[in-house]
Amino acid sequence: MNLYGVSAIYKFEMARMQRTLMQSILSPVISTCLYFVVFGSAIGARMGDIGDVPYGAFIIPGLVMLSLLMNSISNASFGIYMPKFSGTVYEVLSAPISYIEVVLGYVGAAATKSVILGLIILATSKFFVDYSILHPFWMVSFLVLTSVTFSLFGFIIGIWADNFEKLQVVPMMIVTPLTFLGGTFYSIDMLPEIWQTISLFNPVVYLISGFRWAFFGVSDVHIGVSLLMTLGFLTACLVTISWIFKTGYRLRP
Template sequence: MNIYGIMAIYKFEMARTFRTLMQSIASPVLSTSLYFIVFGTAIGSRMGEIDGVSYAAFIIPGLVMLSLLSESISNASFGIFFPKFSGTIYEVLSAPVSPFEIVAGYVGAAATKSVMLGLLILLTAKLFVDYTIVHPFWMLAFLVMTAVTFSLFGFIIGIWADDFQKLQVIPLMVITPLTFLGGAFYSINMLPEPWQTISLFNPVVYLVSGFRWAFYGVADVNVVLSLGMTTLFMVTCLVIISWIFRTGYRIRS
């Protein structure tokens, strides 16, 4: 394995993040803080508990997931799209690095940024809401797995997109609505049928539910199922990326 090749790509992508701290870190943290102020403090103080958890604390996992999914996709998709757009992707492809090492560099950097952002949001939440984490190991495990999985998904979007507009289509038109409808601000058990059953076809439900279980020990769906669905999506993304490099889809043409 070419560790130097992976680290070269990884360091380049991380350096780009630190050059744009306001856009990469400060902006998502600020926007999430506004959610805590509006939904947590203003509205949450007038609502009761959900599954024994105050509403302000209940929405924390959902808000972290909302930022984590969008930022993971955005970081990874732009990271691989820009070399395609500028033509420098051919330098990467001709370098002595394998497809696995290319993916490890780009996805590793995108996932690292997203995990850093998720932890910063959790620290920021402490300023507004008092919360505890019942299963800290599983909280971190779900955080890392989700960041890696959606960074892989973002990598696929970056390969698929042929202009800057397409980079935003799936995150804005698909992922964000699915996150809002995936139990980020409520428990799907509060929904009447058939909407409760329909919600189970939303993959984000399993991510939010598993992450919330790590915080408070309560979940809308079984945590093993949440873990399985996350793993399944990750494997699916890896299979698609393997096919992309094997066929050269939108890379060599």
């Protein structure tokens, strides 16, 4: 494996985070803090516990997952789209590195940024809500697994998009609504039975449910199902990326 090539791409992408610190870190952290103020403090103080968990603490996994999904997709999609836009992607493709090493560099950097952001949000939430993590190992595992999975998904979007508008369509029009409807601010057990069934077709439900279980030991679906669904989506992304590089889809003229 060409570790030098992987390291070069990884360091370049991580350096971009330092140049855009306001957009990469401060903006999502401030947005999440506002959610804590409105939903955790103002509304949460007037709501009862959900599954023996205070409402302010209950929404923490959902808010972390919301930021995690959006930033994983954004970081990875923008990271590969800009070389396509500027034409420098051909230099990457002609370099003596395999597509696996290219993906490791771009996706690894995007996932690292998302994990850092998730940990910062978790630390910041301590200022608003008192909480404890029941299963720290599984919390970190879901944090990393989700970051990697949706960074791969964002990488696919970045290759598929041929303009800046398409780059934003999937995150804003599909992922954001699915996240809000996936149990970020509520348990799907609170919904009528018909809507509970419909919610099970939302893949984000399994991500938030598994992440919430790691915190409080409560979930809308079994932890094993959440893990299998996440791994299934990860596998689908890997297969898609393999096909993209083998066929040259949107990468070669």
